[in-house]
Amino acid sequence: MLEARPFALAEENPVEILFVDSRQLVRAGIERVLSDSGYLTVCGEAASCDEAIRQVRSSRPQVILIHLPGSRVDVLDGARKLHRQFPEVRVLVFTDASELVIQERLLQAGVAGCISSACTIEELFTAIETVLNGERYLSDSLARKLAERRLPGAETSPFDRLTHRELQILILVAEGCSTERIARELCLTRKTVNGYRKRLLEKFQVSTEVALMRLALCHGLVHIPQFG
């Protein structure tokens, strides 16, 4: 893509943002900060990625910011769907430093960038400029960890070998979902889900799903809040 001048944020030409966050208070606060900056206009807001998909056509954002707590399945699937349906819109996802596997999957799925949820507003501006210049953005802390995984001799993640479907089911199992619930959420038969569950135990060479859950927890695929 040839451009005369790299894109830079400017008040005369604010960037249209669609902001996705399920928590009303957090969404309202961050949207206020974004639009008060003058560089950005919040042209749409959504509580989920599915809601965002319905919004994109009418609000026509340049960038979609996904800031979702809760199940990583929602983030992975939502970001994938948004990118596939609207490849011209740049998708930026907030992730935690512990979520290496999720970040790799998101980047493979074509999202424009992952930004640390601990970022400052200035870093968010930089990220938005970067992705609008057609580049990928990764927060420093995330980039460093991902780069380490690329070095020769680095441990490969046992999750690398999983298909998207296997990863979805692994996360749902680790969240404690029943076969019925997983089948319903992913539109699969119970038999298929049970087949996946059995195969996951074999792939990871563990005898119980609790052991699977603990692996998923250590790799940032699920989170369990605990007193610090």
Next chain:
Amino acid sequence: MESTDIQILLVDHQELVRVGLQRLLDEEPGLSVVGEASSGEEAVRLARSLKPGVVLMDVQIAGIGGLEATRRMLRHDPEIRVLVVTPQTDEPFPARLLEAGAAGYLTRNCGIEEITDAVQAVTSGERYISADIARRMALSMLPGKEQSPFDRLSQRELQVMLMVAQGQSVHEISEHLCLSSKTVSTYRYRLFDKLGVDNDVELARLAIRHGVVELAQLA
């Protein structure tokens, strides 16, 4: 900032969330954000130096965490009003924070109006617990229910629970405890029943959340 404003200290680990919340609160008449902190230690230090009327506290923060920070603030100044605003709605979080002396507990799904109401309420000495959390707490504190669901487990049940939560199979547990697989399964189902969970993974997650199984034991 008016001198009669309620002074607020904002504690949250995410800077963007803090900045956003500050912007919204400062627009509310009668409220002023006087400081913000991202860790438990910083929050305790700022509470001492700034002497805010109300602390808006997240639970999952760096360092000593929200619970310990709340305890220390109240030990130093029993009059300080700590209002917990957090995504953590599941027990044991609300019960432990309120026991530690927090004046209120709100989820992040609330709007700015509810925060404002809650700040006013706790400042005038009342407690404020958002409706969804109050409902859960009311149900969990019915007579016959203990503080922690793990309190009412027998020694043997506790043993089986820990082994399940460590990822051991029924077969392994039965060998360790010299019990039949059938007996171990009977214990598991009794545990599910007593703890209100449906499967081993939920059981393990509950144990981790309550700190019965340490995360350090996980790796």
